[in-house]
Amino acid sequence: MSSSSGTGRSGLRPVSLDGSHILIALAGDTGAGKTSFCHALVDETPFSGEHFSQLSGPVVIPAALAGGYADLAILDSNADQADHFQTILSKSHVIVLMFDGSDPTDDYLATRRVSSYWLPLFKSLNLKVPVIIAKNKKDIPAENAALESVHAAMRNGELCANGLYLCELSVKDRQGIGLVVSYAQKSVLYPITPIFDFVNQTLTPHAARAFLRIFRCINRSCTGYLSDDELRQMQRRVFGSDFQPAELQLLKQSLKRAVAQTADSQDNGPSDDVSVAEDQSGVSFEGFLILMLRFVTQGASEAIWAFLRSFHYDDKLEIEINLPSLHHEPDQCVELSSEAVAFMTEANKQLFAVLLNTATGGLLFPSMDQPKTLEEEASSSSGQRAVPLDSVIAQYQSLALFDVATVARLFALSGYDSDDFGKLFKVSKRRALERRTNRVQRSVLQFYVFGSPNCGKSTLLKNGSAVRLQSKHTLVFREIPESYVDKVLQSREALDVPDVFVLAYDGADPYSFQYISQVYRKLVAIVPETPCVFVVTKADQDIVVQQNDESPEVFCKSRGLPWPPILTSALNDDFGSFFDSLLQVALRPQLCLPSVSQNAPGSAPCVSCPPSASNLRKIVLIGSSVVVVVGVAAYLYRRAKSN
Structure with a gap:
């Protein structure tokens, strides 16, 4: 090659160390041929054998010529110039360690320097880059036994933890120069360290x-x-x-x-x-x-x-996907598309379960306080660790409400072939539009469950694990803890999320309705268009008179709300009618809207506190399958990030 630095040619050019080039640092003893290597890249004249007294300037190989996405920059160095030497090494992406193998009497010394000096030096400088060990002057015969110390160093896991590659070249005959550059480039573009453990081989x-x-x-x-x-x-x-x-x-x-x-x-x-x-x-x-x-x-x-x-892995072996923005308003929700459900349905159940249990570390089994987890249910029915398909779909759908990116990543983990992950999701219509046409088309229905302290709302939701619904809708229930009620009430964004408010009170506690009636008044003042359903818990016990300015019956009838309320009991196994009633309210919200809407006050102060799975209890129902999960979204997100 000539010394021209025109486009498409290698040449001596200024090089930035800011990351715009792939930097290849040349290291080694004096006389190893580092500077000659640089000149051989830009000068096609016959090798004269002269010794260069000065370091070569950076040699740049354009990306178009190198066949990569970035220019290559080969940097000469001299260990005697300590500051410059360490700067070059610290900025480099790969090191080419050259040694002179020309003189049989000195060959052993040169190779021992590789293992006894240079590699330990790189380790002491904490250089976490691959190293190409290049034996120069292969045109001069040398004893093969001389390389044994190099091979021994390459078997030393501590010295080669970042990867070692051995090759031979002759700068004089211009043999192997391109191979060295190619090895160096590939070690950066296609890193082996995340894949291969050099310590344990x-x-x-x-x-x-x-x-x-x-x-x-x-x-x-x-x-x-x-x-x-x-x-x-x-x-x-x-x-x-x-x-x-x-x-x-x-x-x-x-x-x-x-x-x-x-x-x-x-x-x-x-x-x-x-x-x-x-x-x-x-x-x-x-x-x-x-x-x-x-x-x-x-x-x-x-x-x-x-x-x-x-299969969508990046350089750190993390799943990398390109997901388009799925902007939606609080009263809309992200749902799985028909293509997503079809993919999950067509996938063999055993395959899908095995992928989820091994490739993601049991990603769908986060709940430790369920009476019967999905894993136990599957094991008792089939004898194998499998996940019912409907339950998997329910888990995915519920997680999509919080973290679409993680759901897309799980599809990638499950072998989804397309690069267009946006086809897996759809955004529901605005709730106001659905109600205007009296057609609720969304397949995911969300419920907030409020209740007085110790009224049994958590038990109520847990008992949903035995419910079987004859509906293709997914029902997502979120329990609002008493300590979180005020924050939710201050956020219009959070209150626009659910389709129905479930207001539970303890029929055996005389002060329970007083608490929940106050919550109702605040809710209807802000979002009068969202239906509310009163639920009496512990109905198996004696119902006591509620200490409130209005009895529950008068309170509901005067506001045009259904009466009597839904009665529930932990001792009653018929929870199907309870959840089915809530489903019907979500599909026909006019059933539980007050007859006279109260004018909402001015915009409520919006705080950044939309309900999240880290502090809300959730129950998910889909079709004939019911899944009860505690904090599933936050759990899945943490597990997915750790994989």
Whole structure:
């Protein structure tokens, strides 16, 4: 190459250390060939063998020429210039450590310097970047045994925790220069550290978990083996090409042999989980992991990242999705679309449950105080750890009210193929528009449950776990703790969320209705258009006279509210009629609206305190399935962020 720095050519140019380039730092002893390496990149004249007394300026390889998204900048260095040297290393994304392997008598010394000085130096400087070890002057023969100390250093997990790669080159003959640059670039664009544990020489737990999820997403047949069709679909999805029949058979045979060798090398013989029987024509998970490890050991890091990125993983092995903005008003809600429900329905139940229980660490089992969790229900009915599909849909739908991004991420974890995650959701119409047309079209109905202290509202909601409704609507109940009532009443945004207010009072407590009637007055003064339903709890006990300026009957009848109220009891198993009554009110709100609306006062002060799952109890009902969860949204969000 010439020294021209024109477009599309390498050249000596000013380089910014602000992150606009991929910085490749050259390190090594004097005479290793670092400066010659830089000049060889920009000068195509024959190598003269001269020694350069000054450091080379930065060599920039344009992104168009390097085949990446950013320009490459190769930075020369000299360890004798301590400040400049440490600045270069600290700013670099990758280090190329060069040593001179030309003189057999000095070769041992040069290689020992790599393991005894340079690598420990990088460790002491806390440099968390990959290192390319480059043996220069391969044109001069040297004893192979001299590299043993380098190989030993590469087996030292403490020295190579960030990744070590060994290659040979000859600056004089211009052999291997491009390979060194390519290795350096790939080590940054396709990092191995998140995938491979150099200390233990195995895949990292995070990567193994990601590959397990990918394997199960591909293995739609749930057989534990990837069929030929599944392998072809995998190849098309990841690489945009198809297997030739001979290539496919060769791959399967190679992986089966590798799996068998791995199993035979274990002390206890072949594992029960690693089947290599002749009647199994697919690729097992163990074979799939071996394929991933081959990509690592053979330096094909771009291939392994093609797998990961095609399944929405970013450089930190976190699920990365592009979700469009789903702006909605408080009286609207985000619902799962028909495409989302169809995807979940078509997915095999066993596959879906396995994905949720392993890939996300039991993401759908956060409640510890339920009388019977989803996990227990599934285990008792099938003997396996599975999740009823309707219950999964209910959980997803309830979480979508709080955290759409996490729901989209869970769909990605479950193998959703499309990049358009916006198709998974829809926003309901404004509630005022629905009521104007007397057609409630939303499938998610929300309820706030207020009640006097110790009236039994929590018990009431917990008993919903046995309810079966013949409706396709999702009912979401949120208990408003007494300590949170004032904050909710001060937020019009929060009060616009529910379709119905449920007002519970204890029939055996003479002062219970007094409390809830005051809550009602405040509610109807702010949101008179939202229906209210009075519920009497502990109806199995003797009903006492309520100490209030108006009896409950007079209070309700004078305001055009239904009377008598709904009676409930923890001893009464017929909770279906209770929840069905609330469903009918939500679908026909005019049933429980006051006959004379009170004029709402001026805009109430809005505080940033919309109800959230961290402080509200919730019960979710969908179709014929009921799920009771405590703090599910906050829990799912924390668990998803930690994965």
